[in-house]
Amino acid sequence: MxxxxxxxxxxxxxxxxxxxxxxxxxxxxxxxxxxxxxxxxxxxxxxxxxxxxxPLDGVRETPDGGLVLGASTTNSDAAAHPEVRRRYPALSQAVLAGASGQLRNMATVGGNLLQRTRCAYFADLSEPCNKRVPGSGCPAINGAHHNHAILDWTGHCVATHPSDMAVALTAFDAVVRYETLDGAGEIPLAEFYLPVGDRPDRETALPPGALITAVALPASAVARRSRYRKVRERASYAFATVSVAAALDVHDGLVRNVRIALGGVASRPWRARTAETVLWDGPATADRFRAAAEAELAAAEPLRDNGYKVTLARNLIEAVLTELSGKKGDR
Structure with a gap:
C-alpha cells in the first residue's frame, strides 16, 4: 500500500x-x-x-423558488428531500437510479459531480489510457466499447460520464458554486465539464485547488413535471447505457417549455438543445418527439459495437416525452 x-x-x-x-x-x-x-x-x-x-450539507430553498444543495449533502438525503422530490422529481429519480443504497448513503453531491469519467481500461494499469497517461493511447476505440460514447468523442477517449445526478442537473441549468483561496466563484454545469479534446485527463473547468461548496438550481416551473429514465445492463449498481432526464410543459397541444439531457452517450452529460429547439411551440405528438430525437442524434458517430445506442436513445427520448405529455404512446 x-x-x-x-x-x-x-x-x-x-x-x-x-x-x-x-x-x-x-x-x-x-x-x-x-x-x-x-x-x-x-x-x-x-x-x-x-x-x-x-458545514456544507443540507438543502435550502431560495427566495425565487429554487434550491441549493450543499456539497457534502449525501446523495440519499438529496434524493429524499421533499422539496427536491416536489420541484425537481427527475433529480430525485436520477439519484436513486445511481449505485446502491449503501453507496448513496456515503456519496456526496460534490463528490458525485467530480467522479472520474472512466471505463474498464482506465482502471486497468496493464493497459494504456490517455486519461491516466496522456498520449499513451485509447485501447477502447478498437477494443471493448459497446457501452461507450456516440457523441462528441475523439480519438483520445471514448468513455462516458457515469453520473446520473449530473444529467438531471444539466437539464435544469444547475450552477456549481466553489471556493478558492482567492475567493468564491461559480460555473454553470453546462460549462463545468470540459470537452474531451486531446487532454481527456482534464475533466472539469474548476480552478486548481478549488472546493465545490454547493449546487444551485434556479426556479423552474417545468421541472415539476419531469422524469428520469435509465437503461442499464442490470437492475442496479450499473452505469447507464443511455439515460434521459426530461421536463415538458404542454398547453393546448403545443410544447411551451421543454428540457432534455442525456447520459451514457458522451464524456459529459449531454444537453439535447437541438431536440429542444425542434420541439418548442410545436405539437406534442409522438411523431414530433421522434423527429426531435433524430435531429439531436444526427451528429452521432457510433463505434463498431455501439451503434445500437443511437436507436436506444431515440426511442428513450420519445418514450419519456410521450409519458410526460400524457399520451399513451400510440402513433
Missing amino acids: REFAYRRATQVRDALTLVAEHDGAQYLGGGTNLVDLMKNGVETPDCLVDVRHL
Whole structure:
C-alpha cells in the first residue's frame, strides 16, 4: 500500500489551505470513487483532506423558488428531500437510479459531480489510457466499447460520464458554486465539464485547488413535471447505457417549455438543445418527439459495437416525452 497523509478540515478555508500546502493532495468526501481508484493504483494522492465534516450539507430553498444543495449533502438525503422530490422529481429519480443504497448513503453531491469519467481500461494499469497517461493511447476505440460514447468523442477517449445526478442537473441549468483561496466563484454545469479534446485527463473547468461548496438550481416551473429514465445492463449498481432526464410543459397541444439531457452517450452529460429547439411551440405528438430525437442524434458517430445506442436513445427520448405529455404512446 502506498502511504499518504490524512487531514480532517473543519472549515472551508482550512481545507483550501491544506490542499494548497500539500503537493498531490486531494479532497475526500464520501470516497466512493476516489478510494476505489486508490485501491487500484489509479489515483495516488500524497494527502487526503477530509471535507465531509465541513458545514456544507443540507438543502435550502431560495427566495425565487429554487434550491441549493450543499456539497457534502449525501446523495440519499438529496434524493429524499421533499422539496427536491416536489420541484425537481427527475433529480430525485436520477439519484436513486445511481449505485446502491449503501453507496448513496456515503456519496456526496460534490463528490458525485467530480467522479472520474472512466471505463474498464482506465482502471486497468496493464493497459494504456490517455486519461491516466496522456498520449499513451485509447485501447477502447478498437477494443471493448459497446457501452461507450456516440457523441462528441475523439480519438483520445471514448468513455462516458457515469453520473446520473449530473444529467438531471444539466437539464435544469444547475450552477456549481466553489471556493478558492482567492475567493468564491461559480460555473454553470453546462460549462463545468470540459470537452474531451486531446487532454481527456482534464475533466472539469474548476480552478486548481478549488472546493465545490454547493449546487444551485434556479426556479423552474417545468421541472415539476419531469422524469428520469435509465437503461442499464442490470437492475442496479450499473452505469447507464443511455439515460434521459426530461421536463415538458404542454398547453393546448403545443410544447411551451421543454428540457432534455442525456447520459451514457458522451464524456459529459449531454444537453439535447437541438431536440429542444425542434420541439418548442410545436405539437406534442409522438411523431414530433421522434423527429426531435433524430435531429439531436444526427451528429452521432457510433463505434463498431455501439451503434445500437443511437436507436436506444431515440426511442428513450420519445418514450419519456410521450409519458410526460400524457399520451399513451400510440402513433
